[in-house]
Amino acid sequence: MSKPISEWTEEEIQADFKKWRDSAGPQAARLRLAAIRNLQRQPTPKGPVARQSKWTEKKIQIEASKYKYRANFNKEAPRAYDAARRRGLLDKVCSHMTPPPPKWTEEKIQEEANKYKRRVDFEKGSPRAYDAAYKRRLLDKVCGHMTPKRRVWTEEKIQTEANKYKYRGDFLIGSPSAYNAARRWGLLDKVCAYMEPKWAKIPNTELALLPDRDQCLLNASRCRSLSGFKETYPYNFNYAEAHGLLDECEKRMINPDNK
Structure with a gap:
C-alpha cells in the first residue's frame, strides 16, 4: 500500500491486521492495529478552532419557545440558557416570554404592614415585605398608620x-x-x-x-x-x-x- 497509513480505509486496516496476525502473531497484530488507530485519530482542536457548540441559535430558540418564564427556562434547560447568555441572545430568544409578576405587590405590602404598629416591628416581623417596600420607595406610604418613634432618652x-x-x-x-x-x-x-x-x-x-x-x-x-x-x-x-x-x-x- 503506497498511500499514507493515516488515509487507509477500514478494509485496508483489516487486511493489514490479518497479514500481521498470520506472520507475526495475534499480539503483534493487535499492537500494530492500536498504533494505526492512534495515528488516524484526529487531535482535539484547541483555542479558536475548538469544537462548535451544540447549541446553535436555532436550537436555543426552539428550546426557549417551550417556556413562559425565564426562570423556568433557566431551571429546565440550564445549558441552553447559559449558551444564550454567553452569546448575548437571551433578550432575543426570550422576547415571547411573560415577565413574572412581582411577589410583593403594593396591595400585599400594605396588607402585611397593617399588622404592625411600629416600623421596627414591621422590619423584624416581615423583612421581605419591608425590603420590597424600601426598594420601591413605599415605606412612608404603607407605614403611614404606624405610631411615630418616640424619644427614648428623656x-x-x-x-x-x-x-x-x-x-x-x-x-x-x-x-x-x-x-x-x-x-x-x-x-x-x-x-x-x-x-x-x-x-x-x-x-x-x-x-x-x-x-x-x-x-x-x-x-x-x-x-x-x-x-x-x-x-x-x-x-x-x-x-x-x-x-x-x-x-x-x-x-x-x-x-x-x-x-
Whole structure:
C-alpha cells in the first residue's frame, strides 16, 4: 500500500491486521492495529478552532419557545440558557416570554404592614415585605398608620443612666446611646456634674508623664473604639477625659464605637 497509513480505509486496516496476525502473531497484530488507530485519530482542536457548540441559535430558540418564564427556562434547560447568555441572545430568544409578576405587590405590602404598629416591628416581623417596600420607595406610604418613634432618652432617664457611673469616660463606654443623647441636648455637664475626673486618681509621679494634646489625638486615631483606646493607651484616655477631648478622639478613630 503506497498511500499514507493515516488515509487507509477500514478494509485496508483489516487486511493489514490479518497479514500481521498470520506472520507475526495475534499480539503483534493487535499492537500494530492500536498504533494505526492512534495515528488516524484526529487531535482535539484547541483555542479558536475548538469544537462548535451544540447549541446553535436555532436550537436555543426552539428550546426557549417551550417556556413562559425565564426562570423556568433557566431551571429546565440550564445549558441552553447559559449558551444564550454567553452569546448575548437571551433578550432575543426570550422576547415571547411573560415577565413574572412581582411577589410583593403594593396591595400585599400594605396588607402585611397593617399588622404592625411600629416600623421596627414591621422590619423584624416581615423583612421581605419591608425590603420590597424600601426598594420601591413605599415605606412612608404603607407605614403611614404606624405610631411615630418616640424619644427614648428623656432628661430624667439620662440622669438615671449617668448615675450608674463614677467617671464620664465609663458613662460614654457603658451607655453610648444615653451619653450621645445628653451631648446632643447639651446636658452632659449637668448629668455628669457629680463625676470626678479619673486623672485625679493617678499618682503625681505618673501624672507628669501624661502626653500632650497632639499625642493623645494621634494615639486615638490608631484605635477603632473608645474601649480599645482605653485599654491600649490608658493615660491618653484619662488625659482626653480630663480635658474634654473624648468626643474629638472618637471622631478621629478608624471605626468609632457609636453603638
